[in-house]
Amino acid sequence: MTSSGGLRGYFVRSENARGFSLLAPTLILLVLMMVIPIIMLVARSFWTQSGMIETADFSLVNYQMFFEKKIYLYVLGKSLLISGSVTFATLILAYPAAYFVAFRVKKNKLIWLILITVPFWTSYLLRVFAWKLMLGYNGVVNSGLIGIGIIDEPLGFLLHNVNAVVLTLAHAWAAFAILPIYVSLEKIDKSLLEAAADLGEGPIRSFLRVTLPLSMPGVIAASLLVFIPTVGDYVTPKLVGGSSGIMIGNLVTNMFGRGNNWPMGSAIAVMMMISITLVVCIYLWLISQVKKRSN
Amino acid sequence: MSDHMNETKNIMKKKKILPVGHFRGLGAWTFAFFIYLYVPIVVLVFYSFNSNRMVMNWEGFGISWYLKAFSNNNIQQAVLNSLIVATVATACATAIATIGALVLARGGSFKGKTLSLGLITLPLMVPEIVTAVAVLIFFSSIGMNLGLGNVIIAHITFCIPFAFMPIRARLEGMDTTLEQAARDLYATEWETFRFVTVPLLMPGIVAGAMLAFVISLDDFIITLMVGGAGSTTLPVYIYSMIRRGLTPEVNAISTVLLFFSIAIVTAYWIVSKKSQTKTVH
Numbered sequence: 001m002t003s004s005g006g007l008r009g010y011f012v013r014s015e016n017a018r019g020f021s022l023l024a025p026t027l028i029l030l031v032l033m034m035v036i037p038i039i040m041l042v043a044r045s046f047w048t049q050s051g052m053i054e055t056a057d058f059s060l061v062n063y064q065m066f067f068e069k070k071i072y073l074y075v076l077g078k079s080l081l082i083s084g085s086v087t088f089a090t091l092i093l094a095y096p097a098a099y100f101v102a103f104r105v106k107k108n109k110l111i112w113l114i115l116i117t118v119p120f121w122t123s124y125l126l127r128v129f130a131w132k133l134m135l136g137y138n139g140v141v142n143s144g145l146i147g148i149g150i151i152d153e154p155l156g157f158l159l160h161n162v163n164a165v166v167l168t169l170a171h172a173w174a175a176f177a178i179l180p181i182y183v184s185l186e187k188i189d190k191s192l193l194e195a196a197a198d199l200g201e202g203p204i205r206s207f208l209r210v211t212l213p214l215s216m217p218g219v220i221a222a223s224l225l226v227f228i229p230t231v232g233d234y235v236t237p238k239l240v241g242g243s244s245g246i247m248i249g250n251l252v253t254n255m256f257g258r259g260n261n262w263p264m265g266s267a268i269a270v271m272m273m274i275s276i277t278l279v280v281c282i283y284l285w286l287i288s289q290v291k292k293r294s295n
Numbered sequence: 296m297s298d299h300m301n302e303t304k305n306i307m308k309k310k311k312i313l314p315v316g317h318f319r320g321l322g323a324w325t326f327a328f329f330i331y332l333y334v335p336i337v338v339l340v341f342y343s344f345n346s347n348r349m350v351m352n353w354e355g356f357g358i359s360w361y362l363k364a365f366s367n368n369n370i371q372q373a374v375l376n377s378l379i380v381a382t383v384a385t386a387c388a389t390a391i392a393t394i395g396a397l398v399l400a401r402g403g404s405f406k407g408k409t410l411s412l413g414l415i416t417l418p419l420m421v422p423e424i425v426t427a428v429a430v431l432i433f434f435s436s437i438g439m440n441l442g443l444g445n446v447i448i449a450h451i452t453f454c455i456p457f458a459f460m461p462i463r464a465r466l467e468g469m470d471t472t473l474e475q476a477a478r479d480l481y482a483t484e485w486e487t488f489r490f491v492t493v494p495l496l497m498p499g500i501v502a503g504a505m506l507a508f509v510i511s512l513d514d515f516i517i518t519l520m521v522g523g524a525g526s527t528t529l530p531v532y533i534y535s536m537i538r539r540g541l542t543p544e545v546n547a548i549s550t551v552l553l554f555f556s557i558a559i560v561t562a563y564w565i566v567s568k569k570s571q572t573k574t575v576h
Binding site: 018019020022023025026027029030031033034035036037038040041044093094096097099100101103104110113114115116117118119121122123124125126127129130131132133134140171174175203207228229231232233234235239249252253256262265266269272273276 | 317318321322324325328329331332333334335336338339342391392394395397398399402405407408411414415417418420421422423424425426428429430431432433436448449451452455509512513515516520530533534537538545546549552553556557559560561563564568
């Protein structure tokens with residue numbers, strides 16, 4: 001080390017310079033491809049467009065329109081509500097299954113984990129497509145019900161509505177939610193539960209007082225993992241939602257496509273990000289309040 | 296001993312105390328969950344073997360739709376595009392993520408470490424649709440139009456965090472004594488890295504690369520927004536087919552993709568399982 005002076009010596013000595021020079025290509029790429037584009041998106045939302053002409057002057061016109069025309073707020077509210085229902089449904093579905101694998105399965109856990117995650121690794125588009133086959137007018141559910149003799153005519157209300165969107169999204173994301181919950185349940189020291197049982201706690205009480213609080217980090221991670229991406233989903237509402245199941249992601253995409261109003265589309269995207277951040281903050285605050293209460 | 300156990304069992308039966316973790320209906324719920332997960336996928340596979348033109352009218356078993364899908368030029372081109380994008384994006388994202396993880400885990404403490412970590416995981420925090428339109432604005436503003444190149448650059452960016460996570464997890468679980476021993480035995484820094492660190496890190500790198508590959512192969516919305524006319528990938532093509540109407544051809548491609556994914560996910564779990572057991576020793 002004594003002989004290495006100059007630049008090389010500087011790199012060996014200074015962890016700052018070394019760390020940054022090695023990380024530089026990565027950081028430059030991410031700043032270039034994520035940070036700058038998002039800044040450009042926010043900047044674009046203050047532009048205006050009339051007809052084919054875009055004006056690059058600062059203006060709040062798009063945001064004014066967002067709050068004045070009821071459709072935008074309505075679709076944003078509906079998207080948040082749909083994603084909230086999807087998150088709730090996935091937690092209700094995934095928690096018991098994760099619990100089962102963590103506590104009841106003794107042998108071949110790996111096979112169970114593979115079985116749970118295979119649907120997640122299959123193409124998302126195909127899972128949505130599969131639900132179109134299930135719920136369609138000539139779909140599996142209708143043919144099944146007619147076959148049994150419960151109905152004579154196919155039911156038209158299965159597809160192209162909000163329920164179909166929730167059902168499909170919950171199916172697509174359930175496997176994603178199960179992993180963090182499973183990991184947090186797996187970490188719980190089983191002797192705590194045995195201690196609770198020895199001290200005369202019933203299974204439900206010991207679940208509410210020991211297992212559930214200890215698995216909360218997994219539940220929170222799972223709900224954020226499902227909520228944040230589903231708010232802006234495009235494919236599911238487009239393929240199974242029909243006109244009543246339209247979501248905010250469809251409005252954004254439309255503005256960048258046929259609608260050809262990029263500034264308005266940018267403003268909708270910005271409002272979507274702000275509202276997701278707000279909902280997540282309120283959710284985390286509520287959980288911290290509940291924790292304080294129970295302590 | 297066994298008498299004692301029987302006794303305990305009897306007591307448990309009498310008092311109806313369930314052992315820890317047992318709730319009534321839990322098994323049934325899990326079973327129902329699996330039905331919900333798998334029935335749509337099984338239906339998809341089942342109808343891909345239908346020889347009728349209409350998806351939902353079962354006529355008889357046949358593989359005609361597979362032959363038709365494989366001989367479709369558009370599908371061949373889309374598969375080729377998808378494989379090019381996913382392979383290049385995976386190679387670049389994994390290399391970048393490996394360097395990033397190494398610097399962040401082993402580079403000592405330097406200023407801006409938390410910021411760098413935040414930047415690397417940023418694509419996970421932003422909804423995909425926002426990334427898609429933001430990157431579209433960026434490319435059109437600087438006038439970059441490289442066709443498939445644009446798609447590849449966008450894919451590299453959002454694949455980085457997916458490749459990064461397993462590599463970082465592996466590095467954190469790795470014990471540094473072997474590296475120290477190599478240094479004590481007069482291995483140079485490069486030799487230590489090449490012959491000790493990299494082989495130990497390999498399972499993490501492989502797992503990260505597989506995750507990135509699957510994520511890239513499956514991406515739809517970013518590719519749709521960023522890609523031009525000539526850069527249709529398989530998901531974008533499948534989407535347009537579904538929009539046009541349901542044909543068993545889509546089911547056939549889906550089934551092939553499904554078995555491809557199952558092979559990858561199984562490999563992923565085996566690799567990550569191996570890396571876990573290795574860490575323990």
